Amino acid sequence: xxxxxxxxxxxxxxxxRLQTRLGNPLPSEINIPxxxxxxxxxTPKNTLAHSAINYTGKFNIRYKVQARLLRKxxxxxxxxxxYFRYLREFAIKYRKYxxxxxxxxxxxxxxGEEVATSTGVRNRKSLIPDNTILAASDHDFTKLSLTxxxxxxxxxxxxxxxxxxxxxxxTSYKNTVFEPSSGICHSTEFFATLSDHYLNSTEIPPxxxxxxxxxxxxxxxxxxxxxxxxxxxxxxx
Numbered sequence: 131x132x133x134x135x136x137x138x139x140x141x142x143x144x145x146x147r148l149q150t151r152l153g154n155p156l157p158s159e160i161n162i163p164x165x166x167x168x169x170x171x172x173t174p175k176n177t178l179a180h181s182a183i184n185y186t187g188k189f190n191i192r193y194k195v196q197a198r199l200l201r202k203x204x205x206x207x208x209x210x211x212x213y214f215r216y217l218r219e220f221a222i223k224y225r226k227y228x229x230x231x232x233x234x235x236x237x238x239x240x241x242g243e244e245v246a247t248s249t250g251v252r253n254r255k256s257l258i259p260d261n262t263i264l265a266a267s268d269h270d271f272t273k274l275s276l277t278x279x280x281x282x283x284x285x286x287x288x289x290x291x292x293x294x295x296x297x298x299x300x301t302s303y304k305n306t307v308f309e310p311s312s313g314i315c316h317s318t319e320f321f322a323t324l325s326d327h328y329l330n331s332t333e334i335p336p337x338x339x340x341x342x343x344x345x346x347x348x349x350x351x352x353x354x355x356x357x358x359x360x361x362x363x364x365x366x367x
Contacts, residue, residue, distance in 0.1 A: 137165045214341065218294060221286050221339050228337040230284040230294065231320065238306045241274040242267060275306040279316070281323050298327065 134140040141162070148156055156162075173192040174182035204210075221230045240247050246266040278301055285297040300323045309315070320338075328334045 137168050141165060141168060215290070217339055217341065219290055222288065222290060224337055225286040225288070227335050228286065228339055229324065229335045230286050230339045230341070232282040232284060232341045233316065233320070234280055234342060235311050236278045236280060238275040238277045240272040241276060242272060247272060276303045277306045277311065278303050279311070279319060281319065283323070283327055300326075
């Protein structure tokens with residue numbers, strides 16, 4: 131979490147602490163610096179930029195944009211990476227009989243109604259004609275949103291040192307409200323994708339390796355896939 135949200139908040143928090151310790155009003159010998167003086171004491175964003183000469187760097191504080199990858203430091207990330215490596219080595223060993231699928235639901239896409247709609251993502255500055263207003267409606271006020279489901283049929287390499295992020299990508303869009311993600315929905319998508327991908331082949335590989343995260347509701351998905359496989363076995367028998 132950030133220390134404060136702005137230099138003004140930093141200045142007011144320091145004054146509040148001083149008032150708690152020394153009383154209100156503060157003694158006359160205590161000088162309160164201005165916001166601009168505090169700003170130039172921070173560490174510059176880029177020490178190689180020309181604007182860095184305006185900063186003293188006395189305070190080890192700088193502006194940063196919040197990253198959205200908090201889970202990357204999870205204590206179980208080492209074991210997850212190990213399981214993923216074992217899965218890839220298994221797919222390489224039986225690559226002639228295996229199909230490797232990576233699946234994920236991406237962030238929902240807001241759909242506007244005949245007006246420009248903001249995506250809610252922090253954007254950079256854009257070039258527009260002078261005397262023109264660059265504006266869009268807020269992303270929270272939309273009646274429709276679509277959730278893209280992405281399926282990657284990986285091209286299994288011959289060595290673990292090679293990349294698995296090559297293959298054919300299939301994308302489908304679902305209504306976020308009326309078509310929520312579920313195990314039976316994803317298993318149906320996988321079956322349709324495999325049927326389309328192996329349309330001109332003799333048969334679908336008997337082994338399927340699936341790599342996904344918790345957003346895909348994996349337990350429900352595995353139950354649905356188990357039921358589908360059990361039904362196929364019963365029909366064959």
